[in-house]
Every structure is written in C-alpha cells, then in structure tokens.
Amino acid sequence: MNRAWALFKAHPYVSNVAGYTTLFASADLIQQSVLGVKSEDPKSGESEPLCATSGVDWPQTARVALVGLCFHANFNYHWLRGLERMLPGGGVRRITGKVVLDQLVAAPATISAFFIGLSLLENKKDPFEDWRKKFWTSYKTGVVYWSTMQAVNFALVPPVARTVFAGGITLLWTVFLCHCRQQPDQSHSRDSSQ
Numbered sequence: 615m616n617r618a619w620a621l622f623k624a625h626p627y628v629s630n631v632a633g634y635t636t637l638f639a640s641a642d643l644i645q646q647s648v649l650g651v652k653s654e655d656p657k658s659g660e661s662e663p664l665c666a667t668s669g670v671d672w673p674q675t676a677r678v679a680l681v682g683l684c685f686h687a688n689f690n691y692h693w694l695r696g697l698e699r700m701l702p703g704g705g706v707r708r709i710t711g712k713v714v715l716d717q718l719v720a721a722p723a724t725i726s727a728f729f730i731g732l733s734l735l736e737n738k739k740d741p742f743e744d745w746r747k748k749f750w751t752s753y754k755t756g757v758v759y760w761s762t763m764q765a766v767n768f769a770l771v772p773p774v775a776r777t778v779f780a781g782g783i784t785l786l787w788t789v790f791l792c793h794c795r796q797q798p799d800q801s802h803s804r805d806s807s808q
Contacts, residue, residue: 623774626774627691629778630687630775630777630778630781631683631687631688631691633777633778634686634687634690634691634777634778634780634781634784635679635682635683635686635687635781637778637781637782637784637785637788638679638681638683638686638784638785639678639682640785641678641784641785641787641788641791641792642674642675642678642679642788642789642792643675644789645788645789645792645793645796646670646671646674646675646792647670648789649789649793649796677732677735678732680731681728681731682788684731685727685731686724686727686728686784687777687781689720689723689724689727690720690724690780690781691777693716693719693720694773694776694777694780697712697715697716697768698712698773698776700715701715704768709765709768709769710765712764712768713761713765716761716764717756717757717760717761721756721757721760722749722753725749725752725756725791726745726749728788729744729745729749729752729791729795730744730745732744732795733745748795751794752790752791755790756787759790760783760787763780763783767780767783
C-alpha cells in the first residue's frame, strides 16, 4: 500500500486523471447494469431498452469515458488545485468558501459538459436539448450532494488525492446523471398526455 501511495504522490496528475476517468466510465456501466440499459438512436432520438442478452452498450460507455477523460478529470484536477491555491488550508471559513465557489463555478460547468458533450458525441441535431431539459434538476440535486461531499473532501482528504476522491464520489453522481439523461423529458410527457 505504501508503494502505491508513493507512486500516486510521484505522479499525481496521471494518477488522478486515470482514476477519475475509470470511475466516471464505471458509473455508466453501473447505471446500465442496475438501472437498465437503453440504447438511443442518434438520428431519431428514440430510446429503447436493450435486451438482456445483448449486454452492455459499450459505445455509450466509451462516450461517457471520453467526456470524463477530456473534460471532467482534467477540469477537476486543475480546479481543485486552483481552489487550494485560492483558499489554502482548512477551517470552516475556507472550506465553506471552497464549497460555495465549487457550486457556483464547477457545478454548472461540469453538468453542462456532461450533457452537451455526450450529445455532441452522439451527433444529436440539437446538442443543447438534454442540457435545457435536465440541467436545473441536475444542478439542484447536485448542490445538496456535492456541497456535502466536497466539504468532506476539503476537510479530510489531502490535496494530492482530492481529484481521485472526487472521482469516487462522482461514481454515484454520474450514475444519477446517466440515469437522468436516459429518462424521457417529463414536461414533454405531460404535454402530450393532455
């Protein structure tokens, strides 16, 4: 274990980004396994459950991993380091400041990158459609979840391991986002039923 920690500390960027991306992609696999796999035809936008025999939607998981690697892991690595430079150390005031900044800056950026990034990778006609429909619900839920989790992160986790810790708590969060993204638009469903 000491050897792994020494390697982690020697290569924090690679360790954090690789760990975060792996956890991010794992969340999509969990969402597919536990909450049900859905395959969406990018042209029609129709979503259909895959049959149990067809397995995992690997292209979907690859897209989630790509968004995680290209944006989320890198953004969070640099963002968390920047927060520590702006507000170094602990204490209630500093931790509160980090959490508030995280929710005002990072949360909208990461949620937007998730919805818009996946829509772009799926070649959707309107890459902002999912974002418009699901951003506020995701953001409001995230404020509760992430404020708590980031307070723990800033108070208890050493700065060198904060990105990978965030990746761990992102696992549950990304399961939520992947599931949210697979759900039909509720406002559209209500309009069509009237």
